[in-house]
Amino acid sequence: MRALFLRELRLAARIGGGAMMGIVFFLILVTIVPFAIGPDLNLLSRIGPAVLWIAALLATQLGLDRLFQADQEDGSLDLMRMSALPLEITVLVKCLAHWTATCLPLVIAAPLFGLMLALDGMALAGVTASLLAGTPALTFLGAIGAALTSSLRRGGLLAAIIVLPMAIPVLIFGVSAASAASGGTVPFATPFMVLAALTLASAALAPFAAAAAIRALGD
Amino acid sequence: MPSAAPAPVAPEISPARLRVAGLAVARGGRVLARGISFTLGPGEGLIVRGPNGSGKSTLLRVLAGLLSPVEGKVLIEGGDGDDTAGALAHYLGHAHAMKNALTAGENLEFWRAICGRPALEPAQALERTGLAHALDVPFGWLSAGQKRRAAFARLLVAHRPLWILDEPTSALDAPSSQAMAGLMGEHLAAGGLLIAATHLPLDVPGVRYLDLGEGI
Numbered sequence: 039m040r041a042l043f044l045r046e047l048r049l050a051a052r053i054g055g056g057a058m059m060g061i062v063f064f065l066i067l068v069t070i071v072p073f074a075i076g077p078d079l080n081l082l083s084r085i086g087p088a089v090l091w092i093a094a095l096l097a098t099q100l101g102l103d104r105l106f107q108a109d110q111e112d113g114s115l116d117l118m119r120m121s122a123l124p125l126e127i128t129v130l131v132k133c134l135a136h137w138t139a140t141c142l143p144l145v146i147a148a149p150l151f152g153l154m155l156a157l158d159g160m161a162l163a164g165v166t167a168s169l170l171a172g173t174p175a176l177t178f179l180g181a182i183g184a185a186l187t188s189s190l191r192r193g194g195l196l197a198a199i200i201v202l203p204m205a206i207p208v209l210i211f212g213v214s215a216a217s218a219a220s221g222g223t224v225p226f227a228t229p230f231m232v233l234a235a236l237t238l239a240s241a242a243l244a245p246f247a248a249a250a251a252i253r254a255l256g257d
Numbered sequence: 258m259p260s261a262a263p264a265p266v267a268p269e270i271s272p273a274r275l276r277v278a279g280l281a282v283a284r285g286g287r288v289l290a291r292g293i294s295f296t297l298g299p300g301e302g303l304i305v306r307g308p309n310g311s312g313k314s315t316l317l318r319v320l321a322g323l324l325s326p327v328e329g330k331v332l333i334e335g336g337d338g339d340d341t342a343g344a345l346a347h348y349l350g351h352a353h354a355m356k357n358a359l360t361a362g363e364n365l366e367f368w369r370a371i372c373g374r375p376a377l378e379p380a381q382a383l384e385r386t387g388l389a390h391a392l393d394v395p396f397g398w399l400s401a402g403q404k405r406r407a408a409f410a411r412l413l414v415a416h417r418p419l420w421i422l423d424e425p426t427s428a429l430d431a432p433s434s435q436a437m438a439g440l441m442g443e444h445l446a447a448g449g450l451l452i453a454a455t456h457l458p459l460d461v462p463g464v465r466y467l468d469l470g471e472g473i
Contacts (some may be wrong), residue, residue: 045359052358113352116323120343121371146260257324 039123040132047137060140061099061147065192067093068151079156086155087165087216091209092152094144094169098176099201103194105136105184106252115188119170119256125249133174133181133245155213164219164226166232172212174235176245186249189255208236272299273335273345273418275320275450280329282315289315290469299418302441302451302461307469313454314351316469317423320452321348332418348421352425355407357397361388361407364396365414372415382413387436401428408438412444420444423455435460452462 071089072082109115148169152162154193183201187193215229262328275299281291289312297303305313318324320331322342335345342348355364365379376386379390391399398465399407405428420441426434438460441451445463453459 041367045356045363045367048363049356051359107355111352112356113350113354114356116318116321116350116352117354117368118349118371119323120321120346120348120371122343123371164291 042123042131042230043135046132046188047139048137050139050142056201060100061143062102063100063149064093064097065151068154071167083156083158083161086152086157087088087161087168087220088213089155090148090152090169091172091213091216093142094148094173095176095202095205095209096112098141098173099180099194101176102180102184102201103187103197105132106180106188106248107184107190107193110188111252115252116256117184119252122162125247125252126225129181129185129245129248129252131135131242133177133241136181137174145160145173153219160183161216161220165216167219168215170213170228171215171237172233175208176234178237178240179208181244181248182251185251192235201207208233211236219253259316264459270281271346273333273450275419275452276330276334277320278332278334279314279318280311280319280331281327282319282324283327284312284315291468293329293330293467294382294466297419297434297448297450297452298447299448299450302445302453302457303456303467304461304464304467305452305467307454309456311469313469314423316346317419317421317454318350323348323420331452335418338414345417346421347412347415348423349408349412349425350423353404354411355404355408357395359396360391360393360399361396361399361410362392363388364407365410369414372417374416375414376416377413377444379410379414381408382410385413385440386436387433402430402433403430406433406437409440411441418448419450419452420454422451424455424457426455426457428461452471 066090075081106115119125138255145166148166149162152165183197186200187197190196211229211233215226215233218224218226218229276296278294280293282289293316295303305316307313315324326422333342333345334340361383362379363384369375369379383389383392386409388403388406391403391407396407409425426437429437441461445451
């Protein structure tokens, strides 16, 4: 398992486009919004958490389509299916490595980018905490789409179409947790707990769904 | 090839047996071959021949447990109770199962860790396949033949009694092809099992042949 995790991280670092591409894409999305909306600081700080969350949602979809496709193309996936390590665990480890390589940098960069959207201290903390708790769910859900489209040449867009609707609950509770941190009618803990529950549930269920999809497509 | 005493391919192979009875294999709902039966014991090799599309690769994928057979049975028995294809067989398909961005050594190190029951070190395995210099070279930089040999080296980094090889010598020149056949011979001599599909002559002593006809 450790070998697989390290290999995935090493590949993400070598191939490039992993962490850096995600952050740059995230930065561009966040930068574009004030141009589109105009320099109204109050408005920006009000919608800031939502903008960061949508940007993170789209940025996490980058590269996710290659999660299994690359291994499918070069035959590694066949050997992983044969290996003693259950395919579900393989999927889980690959997701964790993908999250570490692409989402963790987004979470770390989020407070900096939040400053560009005129978020105050509490809102920055709230958005960062909610991204930390919620982005793993996006990766796990994305893995289902990635597994379903692993044998397609251009499966990326289809994967996004499959995954994004499933990500709506995560988005709702992520944004409401982030907004609750800077004041509001609900306490921060309520949506945050639901968000954490979504992440845990997806961590428990998505590996089985993705592994089943890989097996079904392999046959 | 190395000069000083080469590391043995397979110093310890648990006795295994492959039984195939009345097997029919299909791809995309179309039955390609039917009524395949044979038994392989320790030290026995089988070469599957046939024209393109006769179901050679499909048969090997079924044997490796990657596809389900349409009818019939595949039984792999190992010495130590774990009778799954994954625990007893190496599968070398058309694809190399190596990452271009990692060095040949890193690729082999990874498969050694994942496969379990480690055998040769990556450096030794590459030496046996005549690629000692490629240890720290990214896999993607190797030529087609070198890639095939590096992929072959994967068979040497973990112990598996049964080798399932799909066109093992494609893209290889005559000397390398000879060298890989030599490694297969060593594997058989050590009590291993071998089943290879190929349309090229493969000089492994003492193997039997299975001819698949045109798809049925």
